Amino acid sequence: MEKSSYFFTRGGGARWHYSLAKLTVWSFAFLALILIFFLRSPAPSTITSAADPSRRSLRNYNWGGSAWEKRVRASARARSSNGLTVLVTGAAGFVGTHVSSALKRRGDGALLERTGVFIVEGDINDEALLRKLFEVVPFTHVMHLAAQAGVRYAMENPGSYVHSNIAGFVNLLEVCKSVNPQPAIVWASSSSVYGLNTKVPFSEKDRTDQPASLYAATKKAGEEIAHTYNHIYGLSLTGLRFFTVYGPWGRPDMAYFFFTKDILKGKQIAIFEAANHGTVARDFTYIDDIVKGCLGALDTAEKSTGSGGKKRGPAQLRVFNLGNTSPVPVSELVSILERLLKVKAKRNIMKLPRNGDVQYTHANISYAQRELGYKPTTDLQSGLKKFVRWYLNYYSDGKKAVE
Numbered sequence: 001m002e003k004s005s006y007f008f009t010r011g012g013g014a015r016w017h018y019s020l021a022k023l024t025v026w027s028f029a030f031l032a033l034i035l036i037f038f039l040r041s042p043a044p045s046t047i048t049s050a051a052d053p054s055r056r057s058l059r060n061y062n063w064g065g066s067a068w069e070k071r072v073r074a075s076a077r078a079r080s081s082n083g084l085t086v087l088v089t090g091a092a093g094f095v096g097t098h099v100s101s102a103l104k105r106r107g108d109g110a111l112l113e114r115t116g117v118f119i120v121e122g123d124i125n126d127e128a129l130l131r132k133l134f135e136v137v138p139f140t141h142v143m144h145l146a147a148q149a150g151v152r153y154a155m156e157n158p159g160s161y162v163h164s165n166i167a168g169f170v171n172l173l174e175v176c177k178s179v180n181p182q183p184a185i186v187w188a189s190s191s192s193v194y195g196l197n198t199k200v201p202f203s204e205k206d207r208t209d210q211p212a213s214l215y216a217a218t219k220k221a222g223e224e225i226a227h228t229y230n231h232i233y234g235l236s237l238t239g240l241r242f243f244t245v246y247g248p249w250g251r252p253d254m255a256y257f258f259f260t261k262d263i264l265k266g267k268q269i270a271i272f273e274a275a276n277h278g279t280v281a282r283d284f285t286y287i288d289d290i291v292k293g294c295l296g297a298l299d300t301a302e303k304s305t306g307s308g309g310k311k312r313g314p315a316q317l318r319v320f321n322l323g324n325t326s327p328v329p330v331s332e333l334v335s336i337l338e339r340l341l342k343v344k345a346k347r348n349i350m351k352l353p354r355n356g357d358v359q360y361t362h363a364n365i366s367y368a369q370r371e372l373g374y375k376p377t378t379d380l381q382s383g384l385k386k387f388v389r390w391y392l393n394y395y396s397d398g399k400k401a402v403e
């Protein structure tokens with residue numbers, strides 16, 4: 001595989017490790033596009049976006065022009081006619097970073113930055129940008145990971161969820177349905193769609209009509225919107241319900257991440273319990289397992305059947321749980337972190353607030369196992385060990401203080 005594709009950011013400089021906390025927020029707001037050609041020795045090339053953490057608006061980014069187009073084309077030049085061409089949105093985000101580098105790694109095994117990533121900064125709501133990209137490169141697949149994530153932040157900034165997870169998704173689907181050939185789309189839903197469902201383990205056929213947060217509601221809306229575009233336009237659509245994904249380069253707003261930070265600082269951490277001392281547990285899923293599920297979904301996605309905005313026949317419509325099938329109580333998570341960090345946590349047991357978090361998640365993954373060959377191999381202990389190693393190394397120089 002070719003190792004000479006680009007890493008490019010507007011305004012110069014790869015800044016995506018500048019501030020993880022800020023970047024995480026940014027990466028969900030920004031569109032990251034990756035073009036990747038793979039399968040049997042095609043040239044891997046990518047476009048992604050890195051957010052400039054010093055800016056607070058999406059309105060002033062630039063794209064286009066003949067030099068830009070040339071770079072897109074150059075980075076998207078395939079060596080093999082049977083390679084996939086994947087446009088990855090959200091590639092600067094947590095899952096996107098890992099998925100795009102894994103796609104690259106099918107060839108050479110380096111990290112995202114070092115493999116060379118061509119970066120386009122933009123918003124998935126920018127129709128002209130998406131149309132231009134499809135004009136320049138006929139993508140066979142879209143891996144749609146750009147989203148506004150987080151359960152509790154939805155109460156602070158509800159509009160950002162509607163903007164990214166609903167309006168942005170619809171905009172992407174509008175462009176995908178009208179281009180010729182239509183790409184197959186794999187996109188990130190969420191285990192949060194199970195909401196107040198109490199039947200465990202969660203199976204794809206269980207009810208998902210009781211979301212407990214606006215975040216969950218927008219992901220559920222995405223699943224219904226996917227159904228519509230599949231039904232009307234023949235788009236091939238695969239939704240992946242991720243279960244509490246964790247690992248290196250993870251989101252600082254997630255519990256395992258800020259617990260690590262606070263334990264090291266000697267700060268008290270809030271551990272939630274449900275009514276009557278009920279256990280709060282999560283089916284924590286290690287990033288590498290999620291990446292394998294994403295690639296499995298891309299590799300098994302059938303072609304869309306429509307063309308030029310017209311349906312020609314029924315197309316594939318799927319939704320899969322990607323979990324670990326092994327829920328772990330949050331108190332056990334803290335114990336593992338204590339052992340790995342060699343620091344005792346100051347635990348403050350609190351009642352689980354009713355602001356979006358559910359008590360328990362547990363994935364039934366037999367469908368993904370059968371169809372995608374999905375088989376998680378990393379337990380929480382081993383995964384956290386890798387996370388902690390990364391964390392200590394990443395924050396060791398004292399300059400990259402977590403915000």
Ligand SMILES: *[C@@H]1O[C@H](CO)[C@@H](O)[C@H](O)[C@H]1NC(C)=O
Nearest residue numbers: 200201203204364365366367
């Ligand atoms: C898991 O889901 C499959 C369908 O994909 C179902 O047949 C099976 O009974 C489920 N297992 C459990 C333990 O609920």
